[in-house]
Amino acid sequence: MPNGMLKTAKKLTLMGARSFGAYAALRRSKWRTERLLILGYHGISLQDEAKWRPGLFMTPDIFGQRMEALSKQGCTVLPLDEAITRLQERSLPPLSAVITFDDGFHNFFTAAYPVLKRHGYPATVYQTTFYSEWNEPIFNLMCPYLMWKASGKVIEHQGLTGKPGSFDLRTEEGRKAASAEILGFARSNGFSREQKQDLLRRVAEALGLNYQEISDQRVFTLMSGDELSQMVQSGVDIQLHTHRHRVPKEKHLFIKELEDNQNFLTQIGAPRAKHFTYPCGVYREELFPWLAEFGVRSATTCDSGLVDSRLNLMQLPRFVDTPGVSQLEFEAWVCGLRQFLPGRANAQLGKDGVLL
Numbered sequence: 001m002p003n004g005m006l007k008t009a010k011k012l013t014l015m016g017a018r019s020f021g022a023y024a025a026l027r028r029s030k031w032r033t034e035r036l037l038i039l040g041y042h043g044i045s046l047q048d049e050a051k052w053r054p055g056l057f058m059t060p061d062i063f064g065q066r067m068e069a070l071s072k073q074g075c076t077v078l079p080l081d082e083a084i085t086r087l088q089e090r091s092l093p094p095l096s097a098v099i100t101f102d103d104g105f106h107n108f109f110t111a112a113y114p115v116l117k118r119h120g121y122p123a124t125v126y127q128t129t130f131y132s133e134w135n136e137p138i139f140n141l142m143c144p145y146l147m148w149k150a151s152g153k154v155i156e157h158q159g160l161t162g163k164p165g166s167f168d169l170r171t172e173e174g175r176k177a178a179s180a181e182i183l184g185f186a187r188s189n190g191f192s193r194e195q196k197q198d199l200l201r202r203v204a205e206a207l208g209l210n211y212q213e214i215s216d217q218r219v220f221t222l223m224s225g226d227e228l229s230q231m232v233q234s235g236v237d238i239q240l241h242t243h244r245h246r247v248p249k250e251k252h253l254f255i256k257e258l259e260d261n262q263n264f265l266t267q268i269g270a271p272r273a274k275h276f277t278y279p280c281g282v283y284r285e286e287l288f289p290w291l292a293e294f295g296v297r298s299a300t301t302c303d304s305g306l307v308d309s310r311l312n313l314m315q316l317p318r319f320v321d322t323p324g325v326s327q328l329e330f331e332a333w334v335c336g337l338r339q340f341l342p343g344r345a346n347a348q349l350g351k352d353g354v355l356l
């Protein structure tokens, strides 16, 4: 079935289910009460980021509607740690949910937290910390974003890479190639974080963009140490996501990622972390005992689904929400109906989520 027809069929199924009372019946069901919905978000868009990468950025208006829907449907939004305990004790309240954010973008501080506060919802931020410490725009996001902002242009790149040739930014393919060239250039030359920032500045200038203005908007900047401290004091739960947003193959390097991550969180005044989410949603079974050894109680993935008490706590599915999901479908996740329908995409972010 073509994609458009499939979407229409899904919409009709969900509309039918809602009008026949299936949503309401499921919301009150024992089946749903035994399960936990963990919602996953990344950034809230401040400018046009959601148009650029809707998998990574949610618009503020849709985020507001989602939070409103949780309230209207009578969800109990629990802190993550309490939810895990009650899941194990089989004492979850009806229609339970947890709200999580990956990476800890600056826009959590400005755009998400105020909405959560208004509703009185607890939330967990899985904070990757390299770019909190070095509080500049994330190179691997800013570079492709600049290429996208300059869509339609064709520019010579010898002044940037030293190699003759041009970037053709008229097509998606051309923009991807241009970004890959710059990222590869920085990597192969072993650029420091300062050199990467300088390169971004020069790329923006070559593209005719105002880098300072884009950088000042803090679109691709994570929360600083100060902002994180404020969030901790406001009761936001800050948890682990590795320091450099990566999962090394060797155990001692993976543990070092967790240690560096934890050390920064300790510096900003966060209590010892006990929960983790896998960078880009990519995980391997051998990580489970390593995490447990480090004192981690639970780890979430980007696999879609509701959590029940039989699942491995190191492999908890979530519903990673994006602006492309209709409100009808969001509500189908809240009541649990969506779990029974086909097409539950695994929301692994792949290269889209590579921050460092």
Ligand SMILES: [Zn+2]
Binding pocket: 102, 103, 128, 241, 245, 278, 279, 280, 353
């Ligand atoms: Zn991440």
